[in-house]
């Protein structure tokens with residue numbers, strides 16, 4: 146059995162962590178070929194070739210594939226699909242944009258956010274904000290799957306696998322890229338960080354979110370946020386952790402001024418150690434926390450920052 | 455320009471979900487059901503387009519059990535002009551998969567010829583995040599998912615999307631499919647007079663068979679289980695104790 150894996154390529158560079166975790170998930174299904182597509186993708190292809198378990202890399206470079214526009218990327222994948230039984234990707238926003246489109250073009254269902262592989266046809270996935278786990282068996286000829294990366298360990302390194310170039314991205318003309326607004330940051334990426342410090346509505350303002358960021362920087366951590374903090378403009382959208390944001394499972398997750406709504410827990414409850422700081426002792430977040438501190442965040446967090454490290 | 459808004463009836467987001475003891479699924483009998491929250495945002499956006507004179511008519515569509523009528527009445531009370539209910543199941547526990555939903559929607563699009571389909575990014579029950587993208591594929595249209603801003607400019611839509619790295623703005627050719635994210639708008643509540651008026655608005659009833667779409671699931675649910683529960687740990691009295699505990703665990 147053969148697997149085509151859509152590598153996560155941003156601006157020509159491979160997102161190694163997300164791709165390597167997906168390789169781990171996909172290895173059980175067969176020989177893994179990684180597709181790196183983009184306006185430039187050669188460097189990404191070289192990085193992908195060194196992920197342990199990858200047997201081949203396909204590099205597709207074409208301006209129409211820049212910025213991962215769904216229509217061209219999906220058309221490219223469909224043109225290659227004939228050789229593969231499984232077509233998989235990490236469950237990133239880019240892949241969630243593309244993979245259901247691929248599935249529909251192949252007249253198969255997509256299996257979104259799979260968190261476990263039972264066998265070649267059978268997968269586990271969380272539903273209802275992670276309140277239930279469903280095991281589904283696909284009757285489709287090809288399986289199109291996105292994998293929840295937080296549940297898989299990243300594959301290691303190997304001697305580089307062979308790389309081939311492929312062409313023929315359909316220039317759809319249906320959509321064009323206008324601009325990206327990406328905040329440059331020296332912090333680790335949220336979904337691969339070992340420690341995440343998240344702030345909620347309790348933080349109260351964008352200004353005061355600096356308290357959260359200072360603790361994160363002391364710990365070399367990524368910064369997360371609840372939906373309420375993002376909606377209120379305290380934090381950017383890409384910091385949102387939860388059912389409809391990012392899913393993280395770091396060694397340490399520190400939730401500050403977050404009540405612990407089920408939609409938030411959906412994105413962090415698989416963290417190894419959870420710390421909650423909240424002034425309300427009844428806050429539901431304490432029910433999942435390994436260590437809970439009932440305190441005003443404006444005194445507790447600066448004190449914690451000072452005493453750590 | 456007509457705007458089509460698919461709305462799904464789902465368990466209310468405030469309800470605590472219970473997995474049935476026999477592992478056959480989640481208990482949906484006698485629980486509060488509501489419109490999928492993302493779909494409320496889509497309906498709101500469609501109504502705003504109509505109020506701005508960009509859209510001429512807003513049509514809400516729901517596919518599922520007969521009770522989805524209530525969801526459509528909510529959309530009508532918010533301001534949609536008419537509704538189409540496609541009955542495709544008689545048991546509330548039978549979820550219609552995104553591929554089948556997209557196929558039915560594609561037929562409705564052929565009939566109604568909307569210039570824009572505004573869907574939710576994700577249904578909060580199956581958490582699939584797929585239907586809009588699938589519909590777009592079936593129609594060969596452009597797509598703009600996870601929208602936090604939408605502007606119609608002539609025969610294009612300029613859409614800002616919430617993506618992992620931040621925000622991306624793209625320009626898509628109309629007709630198009632936009633799936634909406636949380637920050638696009640704040641949906642209005644339906645006023646009492648509008649709820650009354652909604653009862654008189656047209657609601658067409660169809661079946662999946664009317665559209666010739668087979669809704670047999672491609673994914674067979676083998677079982678549904680509860681995730682491993684996390685145990686509550688301990689409360690610490692102060693920051694010093696917390697620091698000591700974290701050091702003991704070797705995580706800081």
Ligand SMILES: Cc1cc2nc3c(=O)[nH]c(=O)nc-3n(C[C@H](O)[C@H](O)[C@H](O)COP(=O)(O)OP(=O)(O)OC[C@H]3O[C@@H](n4cnc5c(N)ncnc54)[C@H](O)[C@@H]3O)c2cc1C
Nearest residue numbers: 345346347371372373387388389390402404408409424442
């Ligand atoms: C469709 C949908 C999708 C959603 N998706 C997500 C998602 O992906 N992620 C997500 O997070 N939410 C999501 N939500 C929202 C979720 O339901 C909650 O509303 C949200 O998580 C609440 O955020 P919060 O805990 O920051 O705010 P609140 O619930 O308002 O809690 C604030 C907390 O701060 C505490 N606090 C206040 N002041 C202080 C202080 N000085 N010191 C210490 N503690 C203090 C309070 O005691 C309180 O517990 C979603 C909701 C819907 C409907």
Ligand SMILES: Nc1ncnc2c1ncn2[C@@H]1O[C@H](COP(=O)(O)O)[C@@H](O)[C@H]1O
Nearest residue numbers: 460461517573574576577582583584585
């Ligand atoms: N049964 C349905 N009836 C109407 N709209 C639906 C249905 N299922 C999905 N949708 C639409 O598709 C969006 C995404 O759903 P999903 O792909 O299931 O996560 C929803 O927010 C709705 O707009």
